[in-house]
Amino acid sequence: MDDTYTYDLLVVGSANADLVIGVERRPHAGETVLGSDLAVHPGGKGANQAVAAARLGARTALLARVGDDDHGRLLLDSLRTADVDVSEVRTGGAPTGVALITVDPSGDNSIVVSPGANARLTPADVRDALPALRSARVVSAQLEIPLDTVGEVVRLLGPGTRFALNPSPPAPLPPEVLAACDPLIVNEHEARVVLGDTGDGAAAGERSEDWARGLLALGPRSVVITLGAEGALVADARGTARVPAVPVSAVDTTGAGDAFTAALVRRLGAGDDLPTAAAYGARVGAVAVTRRGAQASFPTADEVARATAG
Numbered sequence: 001m002d003d004t005y006t007y008d009l010l011v012v013g014s015a016n017a018d019l020v021i022g023v024e025r026r027p028h029a030g031e032t033v034l035g036s037d038l039a040v041h042p043g044g045k046g047a048n049q050a051v052a053a054a055r056l057g058a059r060t061a062l063l064a065r066v067g068d069d070d071h072g073r074l075l076l077d078s079l080r081t082a083d084v085d086v087s088e089v090r091t092g093g094a095p096t097g098v099a100l101i102t103v104d105p106s107g108d109n110s111i112v113v114s115p116g117a118n119a120r121l122t123p124a125d126v127r128d129a130l131p132a133l134r135s136a137r138v139v140s141a142q143l144e145i146p147l148d149t150v151g152e153v154v155r156l157l158g159p160g161t162r163f164a165l166n167p168s169p170p171a172p173l174p175p176e177v178l179a180a181c182d183p184l185i186v187n188e189h190e191a192r193v194v195l196g197d198t199g200d201g202a203a204a205g206e207r208s209e210d211w212a213r214g215l216l217a218l219g220p221r222s223v224v225i226t227l228g229a230e231g232a233l234v235a236d237a238r239g240t241a242r243v244p245a246v247p248v249s250a251v252d253t254t255g256a257g258d259a260f261t262a263a264l265v266r267r268l269g270a271g272d273d274l275p276t277a278a279a280y281g282a283r284v285g286a287v288a289v290t291r292r293g294a295q296a297s298f299p300t301a302d303e304v305a306r307a308t309a310g
């Protein structure tokens, strides 16, 4: 493999501070309840996927925007500690994005997100980052930043660079963005929204082959549907293939999708075919669900090798 690329992966996406409080129950309108001590964790899908890929050994950079505030500095510190190149992380324009999370005793989350600086990552920021964009073997994005910004990434991609999109939170996608995806990576809920499907998803597992074919018909060169403990499904012009999950005792599925996606794009960049890269994603996702937290749960390549066979 040639070494003309500076980065194995450039992630274009969000960085959030996750502010978590445990509560006995959620307050009704107008009510106050007391909760646990506040825990502040680095998060956001862009930062999570960048950290997960770097921990697996990929030379990774993040194009993102944080506020000129304590949360922004916390995020930059955690990215640097994970060996993510932060030279394309912009600062200022709005407060750092924040997710206010309450967790009840059964583990159910209620979340309010303030996108903050993430919403100010503009197409102009992408143009300013053109040298980095052209220096990456793979570019990946999610949708916690403006769709126009993702559109500009697609427009400016170099001819040899592979693009992967995880449309989370999901939205209908313009044809030029869909056409650039190789792969489009969705869970069942995201698949339904991208397809414009209004069904109840009751037979989701059985319908995933149909969804994969429907998604491919929208234009991406390949599709990956993640199915939680059921593993994943990959599809391209050659057909569809099931990727089994690695059986584990899950303790916290937070960040499983980010771990899977980062591992998948990392391996695609290293030359694996789609089923092989997805199988590695399943191994990394499986390790992540055996640990608590999001970024805290992402394993190194050695830990993946020790924890899972293959």
Ligand SMILES: Nc1ncnc2c1ncn2[C@@H]1O[C@H](COP(=O)(O)OP(=O)(O)OP(=O)(O)O)[C@@H](O)[C@H]1O
Pocket (backbone or CB within 6 Å): 187, 225, 226, 227, 228, 229, 230, 231, 232, 244, 245, 246, 247, 248, 250, 253, 254, 255, 256, 257, 258, 260, 281, 282, 283, 285, 286, 289
């Ligand atoms: N309980 C589990 N046991 C083993 N592997 C799992 C489990 N949950 C998830 N995985 C692995 O992680 C991958 C991604 O998980 P999932 O489909 O839940 O993504 P997601 O819905 O985007 O997750 P999240 O939004 O919680 O990060 C799965 O395809 C699977 O390979």
